Amino acid sequence: MEITSPHLLATAKLLLAALLGGLIGFERETHGQSAGFRTTLLVSLGACLMMMLSVHLQDMFAHLSSDSSVRLDPGRIASYAIASMGFLGGGAILKGKGSVRGLTTAAGLWLVTGVGLCVGAGLYLPALVTTGISLVVLYNFGRFKHFLPRHEFTLLTVTCCCDNKPLKQIKDILAEHEHVQILFTNFHQNLVSRQTTYSLRLSTRHNTPWGKIVSRLQELSGVEEVAWTEAEVP
Known part of the structure; x- marks a missing residue:
């Protein structure tokens, strides 16, 4: 060809x-x-x-006349x-x-x-x-x-042993950071092991110093585990 x-x-x-x-x-x-x-x-x-x-x-189809039934688009x-x-x-x-x-x-x-x-x-x-x-x-x-300020939503989980319930101390630590806002707090207690778990849904910024926050939470009496994950957008 x-x-x-x-x-x-x-x-x-x-x-x-x-x-x-x-x-x-x-x-x-x-x-x-x-x-x-x-x-x-x-x-x-x-x-x-x-x-x-x-x-x-x-x-x-240029050869077809206007009388043709073919319509092109x-x-x-x-x-x-x-x-x-x-x-x-x-x-x-x-x-x-x-x-x-x-x-x-x-x-x-x-x-x-x-x-x-x-x-x-x-x-x-x-x-x-x-x-x-x-x-x-x-x-x-x-x-x-x-460099742009943007909100992120995080789920912070703190597990405490025995009868220690340092919820107020946890909130005080978070309140030290002006861009951290507590949206909701969930509470769970195991009646057998006496473990208490707090799940706090937070609104944060992308530059939130999580290392400092975790270090402060670990210093609280009775805290056994600290974790944070991505939370659903409210």
Whole structure:
């Protein structure tokens, strides 16, 4: 088969879409995300292919007259490509007790779909600019999160032996830190071993000095065990 300029252009579009999608996916790969280099490359490549098909449909049926029963909507395939990303993006999102992870990866998958569609439609400059902005955001903006004040929700568990019930002392230690707020306190006592367990649901900041708090709690009389885990968002 003779390789004509339309074939070369189609090949160049597919290669460019794969390259741009792969560049965005490489950043996700370095962050240990399951939807990484290969996934975003394939999404961008597939979106480009579907957009090329949408554009080509009009040429395929251009010979039909207005009396024909065939009605074309070149944007339908592209719109369904965007809508279908909801399923793939939803699979990339993981919800923990106190946070949702994978939103950036899901947004990246949605983005590379748009990049692939742009390349398939011949909008090369918007695709290149979008990819460049995305890489700057993904590689550089993440480090600013550490300087932004944000709330975290933590479940602090303190187990005490015998009849010691140092709940007031525990609250006094937590009150020393202005960003630590007690939302709710659960109480559990084993009538056989006489162990008492306090579970305190806290609102904290990402820079809460847990090392100092644990050291202070360990100094309390009768404290046998201290633990903290991620809590559900109230």
